[in-house]
Amino acid sequence: MNFAPLSRFIDHIAAWRIPWAEVVVMHRNETVFRYRAGYADLEANTPIDEDKIIYLYSLTKIMTCTAALQLVEKGEILLGDPLSDYLPEFAETAVRKQQKDDGSRTGLPERPITVRDLFTMTAGFSYDLDSPSIREAAERTEGRLPTREFARALAKEPLLFEPGTRWNYSLCHDVLAALVEVVDGRRFSTYVREEITEPLGMPDTGFFLSEAQHSRLVPQYEFNDELGKAVRMDGDWYRIGTEFESGGAGLLSTVRDYALFLNTLTNRGTSPEGVRILSAASVDLMRTDHLNGHTRGDYNWAHHAGYGYGLGVRTHISKADSGSLSPLGEFGWSGAAGSYAIMDPESQLTVMYAQHLVNNQEPYVHPRLRNMVYSCLS
Template sequence: MMNFTKLTAYLDTFYNEKNIPGLGVAMYHKHQPVYEHYTGFSDVENLVPFSRDSIFKLYSATKVVTCTALLQLLERGKYKLTDSLYEYIPEFKHMLVRHSRPDGTVDLLPSQNPITIEHLFTMTAGIETIHTDAVHKAVAESNSEGRTLAVIKAVAQEPLAFEPGSHFKYTACHDVLGALLEVITGQSFGQYLQENIFDPLEMKDTSFQLKDESRFCKLYNRFNGKTHTAESVGETFKLKPGPAYESGGGGLYSTVSDYIIFAEALCNYGLAPNGVRILKPDTVDAMRSKHLSPTAQQDFTKFGGEANWATAMA
């Protein structure tokens, strides 16, 4: 039997010694849950303990869910990785690419290659941010709702950072995947995830909408575990352009107890603890494989160290 006494003691030091307000850890071994531990607070000011029911923003851990959803559609034959993005979202057909000159000026030249769906998975499309003037205008014209597909169509007005497929850049490509899913399925991104991942895996607290504000983990800029003081981020930290926007790159809320179920499904080649299969084993193998060109891999190494960027891993 495994002994987690030392691990528990170590995790309990994070509050006072490492200035981490709260954290949770869950562990599976041989596809069985073997350990859970929660320490610190989800709300420092009100001394609300961090627990298995604490809800937090997944941020970039959303990306793995997004890619899983798109790979489900690939398994069903709804598209090919080599398909051009403009076949589904025509606004991306005639893209311009930034070319920098030695004197610092920038030329905008027509793209020589279309963005493919695989470029979105691997973040080699050249797409940059969703926070552009065109996006802000589109949001304003939608009564500030900022629906996913409308926002991404506006993103297409922005020039690309490089020729599609030529480089890697950690940007909004997985947000575009969310909009692509809406075009392919005719559903909202969130509705598809609910029906095809969250409900089948019994992930009751995972959604683009915060289901219970009383369980939400507050965000802090600064935290001192010795003095028990913190500076709350509050409403100043907003990433999505509008309330209706469902970000494939970072918009989901979840809990440790929910997300470990999803993670275990991928660790078990697509088979969840409750016996539901969300992906085929070959598809999960593809997620774990290297897909970047040598040049793009160099870009990623500069960005994230020696790790490899697989098709669908954040």
């Protein structure tokens, strides 16, 4: 293994417009490469170092889908169940319907939202965190907006399309977190801690930070093209309530912690120490392509060419279309500030890449990073 090209790439992007970058490569449960470059705090010229805490944003989705799949394994939910069996407010959720005069009206959907729709982003939701019903719920709860109240509020907003007929990146996994709460009875954060992060030894992963942990939270940046530099942009715009535990974007973690979780999924649900969070069958279901003739055309992000969409993850389905050096079945996701996960059971490879830049350069960085990792392993 020769990771010199990957080191040079990390140096390059850290000198380009990304304040800092870090990558961990695990192969057959061993960390074979870890490298970081750049400054955690540009103003203070503080180099990035060990155990800094970052916003995972949408890398949270992998954890949320894992938690919900645990309930599938326990027989407490089925993918085909109507969502309203558990969250009754969604029995009355309307859908926008087109009329011949190009206007629109609303009515009840032709079929209900299912649990599967939450996993696969086909429920018909938007990603509008500032919708009238959500704003009203935040005001009514005096800024707390617990996860369950968030779901009740979202149910008042009309769906963009008939459930199951389109794919749309949306608030599906935030509702999935509320489903876990209702079915299990614990707060979502408590469930995640007791069933996943504590058993795996991930003390720095959660929805809220202690005072000591907060001191390790690194600044967040946005690259300003006019100024030609990254400018500080602290804050979490997905934290719309003090008690809102966003299943889609709410987790904070370290590179070390989240690599442990990702590597457990690479091992098809069981950690090297023997801690099982999912069965191999569930991991294989997660990384199965769930797109169909109705939804495939909507999953059209250029840097995801050659990938399908599983239960909360991209999954590699065509090397010819992707140009990726990874094998079919490699899966993962990414986060709004640029973090990126690769899980590959066939190669026994796990990659956790992290940065903290909200205009994240994902289409440039991620495909190159992925191909370089595989070339360095050869």
